[in-house]
Amino acid sequence: xxxxxxxxxxxxxxxxxxxxxxxxxxxxxxxxxxxxxxxxxxxxxxxxxxxxxxxxxxxxxxxxxxxxxxxxxxxxxxxxxxxxxxxxxxxxxxxxxxxxxxxxxxxxxxxxxxxxxxxxxxxxxxxxxxxxxxxxxxxxxxxxxxxxxxxxxxxxxxxxxxxxxxxxxxxx
Ligand SMILES: CC(C)(COP(=O)(O)OP(=O)(O)OC[C@H]1O[C@@H](n2cnc3c(N)ncnc32)[C@H](O)[C@@H]1OP(=O)(O)O)[C@@H](O)C(=O)NCCC(=O)NCCS
Numbered sequence: 327x328x329x330x331x332x333x334x335x336x337x338x339x340x341x342x343x344x345x346x347x348x349x350x351x352x353x354x355x356x357x358x359x360x361x362x363x364x365x366x367x368x369x370x371x372x373x374x375x376x377x378x379x380x381x382x383x384x385x386x387x388x389x390x391x392x393x394x395x396x397x398x399x400x401x402x403x404x405x406x407x408x409x410x411x412x413x414x415x416x417x418x419x420x421x422x423x424x425x426x427x428x429x430x431x432x433x434x435x436x437x438x439x440x441x442x443x444x445x446x447x448x449x450x451x452x453x454x455x456x457x458x459x460x461x462x463x464x465x466x467x468x469x470x471x472x473x474x475x476x477x478x479x480x481x482x483x484x485x486x487x488x489x490x491x492x493x494x495x496x497x498x
Contacts, residue, residue, distance in 0.1 A: 327427045328379040329401060331436045334365070334372035342374070342403050342419075349419040353480045354454065356417075361405075364416045369444070370407040373436050375420070375429045377401045404433040406441060406449075413441030413492070415451035434467055442492045449492060452478060452485040464488050 334342075339362070347355045356364070365372050376398040402420035406413060415437060420430045441449055453460045455474065469488040478485030 327377055327401075327424060327429070329375045329377050329424075329427075329429055329432065330398075331373050331375050331432055334374050334403070338372075338374055338400060338403075339365075341400050342372070345400070345403065345419050345421055346417065348421065353482065364407075365405055367407055369409050370405065370416070371437075371440060372403060372405045373433055373440070374400055375402040375424075375433055377424065402429045402433055404437045406437040408441050408444035408446050411450075413438070413444070413446035413449035415449060430463060431467065438490075438492060447492055448489055450487060450489045452487055454479060455484045455486055461486065461488075464490075 339358075343356070343358050343361055346361060349355070364370060377400075378398050380399050401424035402418070404418040405416040407416060408414075415434070418430060418433055418437075420433070438449060449469075450472070451464065451469070452475070453464065461471075465488075467490070469490045472487045472489045475485045475487060477483070
């Protein structure tokens with residue numbers, strides 16, 4: 327899959343919310359209000375992954391590119407924030423059909439780079455203790471389990487807090 331990471335645009339919101347609904351159980355998925363709240367927090371940013379191969383196939387299939395080229399489909403996104411205590415990954419979601427193709431890794435790396443540029447020296451995130459694939463994914467990216475927070479999600483599911491030090495380049 328050929329994908330590219332770009333900044334969030336307002337018109338993406340509904341699509342991202344639907345992806346979040348599909349990625350998580352109802353007790354974990356955000357309402358539109360919650361998602362908008364996290365995306366608008368001071369220091370927060372959202373990056374989007376779009377599947378460029380889907381678009382290329384469409385254009386090739388028609389033989390010629392028409393004037394009204396559709397937008398490539400969004401296959402994932404990450405919401406992160408930088409604050410006084412460092413960087414924080416709020417959520418990272420990849421549609422089921424696009425998983426294990428490197429999209430999540432590319433989103434996470436892009437978010438970490440942006441957090442580093444914003445001055446963060448470490449990143450933290452929370453993930454449900456029963457989300458084995460996310461835990462594997464974060465460990466693969468160098469995150470360590472720092473602690474468990476009981477009842478973090480709706481007072482029902484415990485969370486692992488995972489952290490990672492970001493490499494700071496030495497000041498020249
Ligand atoms: C977690 C998630 C973002 C990973 O996205 P992805 O695009 O599939 O991740 P990548 O393809 O970049 O995977 C990189 C590595 O992470 C690990 N990994 C990812 N998904 C995994 C899975 N289901 N089982 C085991 N390891 C997994 C693997 O080591 C993988 O490398 P490999 O495919 O070469 O073995 C995606 O599964 C997702 O959106 N899940 C639902 C939402 C979610 O749980 N988000 C995390 C919120 S806390």
